[in-house]
Amino acid sequence: MAATIKDIAKKAGVSMSTVSLVLNRKGYVASETKQRILSIMQQMNYKPLRSARKLATQKTGNIGYIIWEGHFSEVEMFYSQVFLGMEYAARKNDHYILLTTVKEEFDPKENLPRFLRYNDVDGVALAGRVPHALIEYLDHQHIPFVLIDYELPGKNYNCVKIDNYNGAFRAMESLILSGRKNIAFVGGTYFHPSIKERYRGYKEALEKYNLINNNYLEKNSYCEEAETSRAIGEKGAIKLLGKNPAIDAVFCCNDTTAMGVISGVQKYGKKIPGDIAVIGFDDIPPAEFCTPKLSTLRVPKLVIGKEAYKLLCELNDNPNMAPQTRTIAVDLIVRESSYSESKGN
Amino acid sequence: MAATIKDIAKKAGVSMSTVSLVLNRKGYVASETKQRILSIMQQMNYKPLRSARKLATQKTGNIGYIIWEGHFSEVEMFYSQVFLGMEYAARKNDHYILLTTVKEEFDPKENLPRFLRYNDVDGVALAGRVPHALIEYLDHQHIPFVLIDYELPGKNYNCVKIDNYNGAFRAMESLILSGRKNIAFVGGTYFHPSIKERYRGYKEALEKYNLINNNYLEKNSYCEEAETSRAIGEKGAIKLLGKNPAIDAVFCCNDTTAMGVISGVQKYGKKIPGDIAVIGFDDIPPAEFCTPKLSTLRVPKLVIGKEAYKLLCELNDNPNMAPQTRTIAVDLIVRESSYSESKGN
DNA sequence: TTGATTTATCGAAACGTTTTAATATATTCT
DNA sequence: AGAATATATTAAAACGTTTCGATAAATCAA
Structure with a gap:
């Protein structure tokens, strides 16, 4: 039904590779062909299929956002705003932010969020106070994560904090x-x-x-x-x-x-x-x-979310970056x- | 690195098809082989890869949750709770709920949420009052959607409402x-x-x-x-x-x-x-x-979310179901x- | 006993991308 | 001019699943 790269390629009289290259702004492609392909995409209303893309690149394209149930349920708009800040920032790089809650009595064997159970995120933001068992789990599994507005004394984790x-x-x-x-x-x-x-x-x-x-x-x-x-x-x-x-x-x-x-x-x-x-x-x-x-x-809650997102992206690009703390000023x-x-x- | 179906199949001495069948609880597979495969999965810590699965099944596995920016940003915990209700319900069927906001002055050409722009959801929940242009867009694109706590006079859309x-x-x-x-x-x-x-x-x-x-x-x-x-x-x-x-x-x-x-x-x-x-x-x-x-x-906000989710699932199973309204009682x-x-x- | 049906398994194609390595042509450097 | 390099394009493999159709053995109905 929907147009695929193959359709575009055929119509443009080029190979799928070339189409893929213009899609990803990579490699060399003559500006004339590029224009032609672009306009055919437009015309055929082409949308790259996320799952195919993710399968090929071996990235999930997801970032998890975990918050303690009590914080989200109660009058805490704070972390919702931080979430929004991440969401806004993630739009540019086409990440989805998956919001979920964990219970206070958390056991990695039992209540692990789905996106963790299935290794389905490129990184995780932990909003506010979360169960330590969760933090240890992430650390142990080498899943990139950043703490937001929370720190563990003695431990040196990536963290975005308020001043x-x-x-x-x-x-x-x-x-x-x-x-x-x-x-x-x-x-x-x-x-x-x-x-x-x-x-x-x-x-x-x-x-x-x-x-x-x-x-x-x-x-x-x-x-x-x-x-x-x-x-x-x-x-x-x-x-x-x-x-x-x-x-x-x-x-x-x-x-x-x-x-x-x-x-x-x-x-x-x-x-x-x-x-x-x-x-x-x-x-x-x-x-x-x-x-x-x-x-x-x-x-500035949106800024906090944005900063957390950026940090996670950097962590993805450079997995063995030293943990850092970013401090956000207040007015x-x-x-x-x-x-x-x-x-x- | 991570185990794939192929690895499991090899170790169990069966074909990939058989492994897939037990994974999806489909078709016929001898209970003895099933047990063997299951235990090997356990042992190898096998996690099916979502993107591959989605590519093969041609489903996105996502549900969109759209809310007007003002509603989410302000003191409205209401729709956050409804979101949670959906999230909880979606855990069973392994859907991800993608939360995003739209602005009041909404133009499908400009501000379309990413998951809509890329056709990346199996359905959409619209929380509260949202731009009519958005509703019309979804209707026109035949994307299954349900209105939550909102109705359009004269129109007959799927809807979960409060009594x-x-x-x-x-x-x-x-x-x-x-x-x-x-x-x-x-x-x-x-x-x-x-x-x-x-x-x-x-x-x-x-x-x-x-x-x-x-x-x-x-x-x-x-x-x-x-x-x-x-x-x-x-x-x-x-x-x-x-x-x-x-x-x-x-x-x-x-x-x-x-x-x-x-x-x-x-x-x-x-x-x-x-x-x-x-x-x-x-x-x-x-x-x-x-x-x-x-x-x-x-x-009962969680119930509303759950009901909206169930409705979307039914809509997926049966695309030309007649639009219906579900009314949730209050205490x-x-x-x-x-x-x-x-x-x- | 034969033929039909149910149970069990599998090979191979398909899903829609990206990426590698190869090829070919054009441009630049001595 | 020849060598090196930059530009442009591609075929084919790979990513990890699901599913269709085939095959075969086991069970059932007569």
């Missing part, structure tokens, strides 16, 4: 320079490396401006939970305000938590940003629409929740 | 039976068929209980906008309360809008659900975590925003 430290530091500086002195940190677990880095930015900014006195950190940080969520943000805010009524700003480990903090602070009867300034991290879409609008660090977006004018000084 | 009418009707009944009498509707545009149906459920429930007097509907509905969003919900709520202070409940066209309505009502100084009950539609994840927790109609979830005890009667 968590500097982002946090800048957010803190903006709070400090606008006169806030008792700045709390509300985060989920320290377990997540990104959050660890954000906390480090928090701490070192305080140190730089000599704001830390005796038990400042204990009084002002809430990091007891294993996850991050709105509910946890709310709980954390209320708990901290109970411990230390002097708090005049909160830096949150991410926007989701920040939204919870906002409602916690409001329930507590304090005004934002008048009494308390709040800054989140990530710039998820609701940040712009909640009340008050949330100040935050904008993470401080000041919205209502931390306008400095609102603080009375 | 919008009955859901709305039941929500309204619960409000009415708990004593609410002035029930508003806040929706986006009537343009979207789902919202139209929800509005119809709203209206007919009012009619059944004889609540409609002279200009009840004009006074109580806000449907002027082209989109739905939190901001629009807020605006709508405030506008309606200005027109009609007697309003004691709001049925919203979806949860996103409902969250806006909640903040609008609160800004207006009314209590939820004491003064005003609110019910949304969709049961997106934040519905459970906002304050007050939002009553809503739970749409009313009563949470804080419409507890009936809270209304003082």
